[in-house]
Amino acid sequence: MSWLATGAAVASAALAAYSSYSQSxxxxxxxxxxxxxxxxxxxxxxERILKQKAKQQSIARAAAAESGLDVNEGTAIKINDxxxxxxxxxxxxxxxxxxxxxxRLKAEADQYGKNANTALASGAxxxxxxxxSAKKGWK
Numbered sequence: 103m104s105w106l107a108t109g110a111a112v113a114s115a116a117l118a119a120y121s122s123y124s125q126s127x128x129x130x131x132x133x134x135x136x137x138x139x140x141x142x143x144x145x146x147x148x149e150r151i152l153k154q155k156a157k158q159q160s161i162a163r164a165a166a167a168e169s170g171l172d173v174n175e176g177t178a179i180k181i182n183d184x185x186x187x188x189x190x191x192x193x194x195x196x197x198x199x200x201x202x203x204x205x206r207l208k209a210e211a212d213q214y215g216k217n218a219n220t221a222l223a224s225g226a227x228x229x230x231x232x233x234x235s236a237k238k239g240w241k
Contacts, residue, residue, distance in 0.1 A: 112229050119225015123218045130214035137207035144200010148193040155189025 159182055166178040173182075 115225060115228035115231070119221055119228065122221035123225070126214050126218035126221055130211045130218065133207050133211035133214060137204040137211060140207060141200050141204035144197050144203070147196035147200065151189060151193040151196055155185060155193070158189070159185050 162181050162185060163173045163178065166173050166181070171178050173179075
């Protein structure tokens with residue numbers, strides 16, 4: 103086998119390793135960006151829910167006052183408290199959902215990073231193996 107064939111075998115192994123490394127790194131970066139976006143999306147949804155909760159409380163207080171009820175005691179307070187409780191619960195669920203999705207994506211990113219490192223290590227071994235195999239056949 104010629105030096106040209108040996109070089110081609112080694113170059114082919116190197117190209118395959120780089121390609122696999124590059125794909126894994128790109129997937130890692132994308133998963134990290136997606137994780138950040140999911141966490142932000144959860145926080146934004148929680149903020150939207152809390153703003154909606156405040157509007158609902160205001161509407162409920164206005165309706166109670168319009169009906170002649172004292173908004174600082176009794177049923178009006180219970181209604182306000184129920185809106186508060188439900189709104190806070192929904193906001194926390196939105197935050198947690200975003201956080202959980204971001205953690206899953208971060209774990210994926212970590213795995214992609216490990217795959218990239220494995221691709222480099224196997225690529226180096228494949229290059230050595232291709233060089234040794236090609237050299238054995240060269241006369």
